[in-house]
Amino acid sequence: MIAVIPVPTENSHNQIALETELMASLQPSQLAHPENLEALLGRFLDSIITLAGAQAGAVRVLDDDDASMRLVAHLGLPADVIQTEQRVDKNCGVCGQAATADVLSWVDDLSVCSHHGSQHFFGQQCKSMLAISLPYGSKILGIYNLFFNTKQPIRNETLTLLRLVGQLLGLSLHNARIERERLRVTVLKERQEMINEVHDVLAQTLAYARMRIPLLNDAILKKDEPHALKYLADLRTAVTEVHDNLREVMTYFRSRMDPLGLLHALHAIAESFHSKNAIELEIRNTVPHLNLTDEQEVQIFYVVQEALANIAKHSMARHAVVMICSTPQHLEFLIEDDGLGMDEPSVATIVTSAKPLVPSTHFGLDIMKSRAKRLGGSLEVGSKDGVGTRVRLQIPHHRTNELAS
Structure with a gap:
């Protein structure tokens, strides 16, 4: 017999305590990680099974085709049941009822x-089963099942809490799907961004090299050794620049933007900055709400990342700070260090006899300025009161409001 159980409405002190405990443990940060979803569902199955007095449990999620349900978490089920229940039809029995309407369905037949192939379990070890919907808004995203070795009815207050669990797990599934879509879009944007960066930073140098090839060829044919050597040197310089530029572009995209946002990404860098570079990095934020779009956060992250990379490579600093503040006209990001500054050669410069780091020649600074321009803002790079270096990125408030809306 299949029974659709009406949603109970009474509350008790015990139920309220259980709801409070459940809500406290289901933090938004947990629900936002799709890679943690199965672990989250499995962990709550244990508590749910104990609460309901069941002997086993399972969570099923609707596939993208909306025609079948996939087993994503289980506890207490025999191996052959797990195998046969990996995917079931959306309209199958009591599970189908819970998958098409927001209900609690009980079955003891x-x-x-x-018939799925687990005859020794269903009807023998398992005498009855409860199916609870996992809703989000008007949509059902999946169900969870509880399996019992008796036909003992469940108390109404327990059913109320089980339904609440279903709603919260439905929220977790919704958040996981949103996060997966956000990650997919971010990856696509980053791929396009990489294409743009490669084109912007390599096209001009390659065009220059291409122009030198016929000149070199003519000089060789004319046996004009001085000019041939000059054009050959130009080509070597261009190829070296292309190689270095390409490596630097690739370095940008090895560090993907943190899905939890700009501030989380910056704090993550700060946590490991000292161990990697022997430089203390501090993040100071005085702006409660940045109101930035995903694209803005990605561009700002790469600007700050490049500034910090320059500090690590060139500054010989002991301390660096990233400050986020707001002026009447701008949202401002300041990256400062107490190192050598831009006019002093670094250790690497002394050893290799390379040119000092200056804004007009350093490739990374050109990229940073390009990103600032895309943000509708500006970038300033200079010395900080004669000690160290300061990078200032400013974005007009009207620009952030426009893109965030």
């Missing part, structure tokens, strides 16, 4: 389930 498990003959339909036993």
Whole structure:
């Protein structure tokens, strides 16, 4: 017999305590990580099974085709049941009822389930089963099942809490799907960004090299050794520049933007900055709400990342700071260090006899300025009161409001 159980409405002190405990443990940060979803569902299955007095449990999620349900978490089920229940039809029995409407469905005739190939479990070890919807808004995203070795009815207050669990797990599934879509879009944007960067920073140098090839060829044919050597040197310089530029572009995209946002990404860098570079990095933020779009956060992250990379490579600093503040006209990001500054050669410069780091020649600074321009803002690079270096990125408030809306 299949029964659709009406949603109970009474509350008790015990139920409220259980709801409070459940809400406290289901933090938004947990629900936002799709890679943690199965672990989250499995962890709560244990508590749910104990609460309901069940012997096993399972969570099923609707596939993208909306025609079948996939088993994503389980506890207490025999191996052959797990195998046969990996994917079931959306309209199958009591599970189908819970998958098409926001209900709690109870069944104590498990003959339909036993037809899946688990006859020794359904109807024997398992005498009855409860199916609870996992809703989000008007949509059902999946269900969870509880399996019992008796036909003992469940108390109404427990059913209320089980339904609440279903709603919260439905929220977790919704958040996981949103996060997966956000990550997919971010990856696509980063791929396009990489294409743009490669084109912007390599095209001009390659065009220059291409122009030198016929000149070199003519000089060789004319046996004009001085000019041939000059054009050959130009080509070597261009190829070296292309190689260095390409490596630097690739370095940008090895560090993907943190899905939890700009501030989380910056704090993550700060946590490991000292161990990697022997430089203390501090993040100071005085702006409660940045109101930035995903694209803005990605561009700002790469600007700050490049500034910090320059500090690590060239500054010989002991301390660096990233400050986020707001002026009447701008949202401002300041990256400062107490190192040598831009006019002093670094250790690497002394050893290799390379040119000092200056804004007009350093490739990374050109990229940073290009990103600032895309943000509708400006970038300033200079010395900080005669000690160290300061990078100032400013974005007009009207620009952030416009893109965030």
